[in-house]
Amino acid sequence: MARMHTRRRGSSGSDKPAADEPPEWSDVDAEDIESRVVELAEQGYEPSQIGMKLRDEGVTGTPIPDVKLATGKKLTEILEENDATSDIPEDLYNLMDRAVRLREHVRENPQDYQNKRALQNTESKVRRLVKYYRGDELEPDFQYSYDVAKTLLED
CATH class of the missing domain: 1.10.10 (Arc Repressor Mutant, subunit A)
Structure with missing residues (x-):
């Protein structure tokens, strides 16, 4: 599969071994x-x-x-x-956290063009994921912005 923001191909990863039942040594209820x-x-x-x-x-x-x-x-x-899920899916939470940290870094270092591009790419991924989760796990009118992400991450 190709990478999202580069022209390079992705590296292949290992697969989980196919198993139908848990190992014998792990006999926990x-x-x-x-x-x-x-x-x-x-x-x-x-x-x-x-x-x-x-x-x-x-x-x-x-x-x-x-x-x-x-x-x-x-x-x-x-x-x-058991009603122990978080408000935001984990992958979206991690991307929003990264976007907030990048935005604060870019604010302090305005000449850091590499991280400006990383911020654009990360926010693009966040918007794509918000579109995917909207309606099911997020409110139907949820819109990503830096301020919204910052308040969600502080909770």
Whole structure:
């Protein structure tokens, strides 16, 4: 797949190994995993961070290599069932955070043309994602702007 803002091709990545059932050494109960996921979400961790914590630390010392194989549900589905999701999707939140930091940097360093371009590209990605999420996970009249992003990130 080609990159969004350059003419170069993207690099291929590795695929997850195909597995139908969790490994034998990871025999944690699905309810324990779900309660740990909700607990981590309440502590303020994002879904990707929760997955890494479960992979590294696990539940009661036993690592969880794949939440979906162990519970039959995706991590985000578990969060939705327990009303522990955030207001903004994680990918959009991270891009908006980057755009706010870039805008503040460009304000302090007006001659930094490379980061001006990075800001334009990032805000373009944010607008594209807002258009994608509008109506389902965001309000139908949501519009991205620096001020809106700054207030959303402060909450």
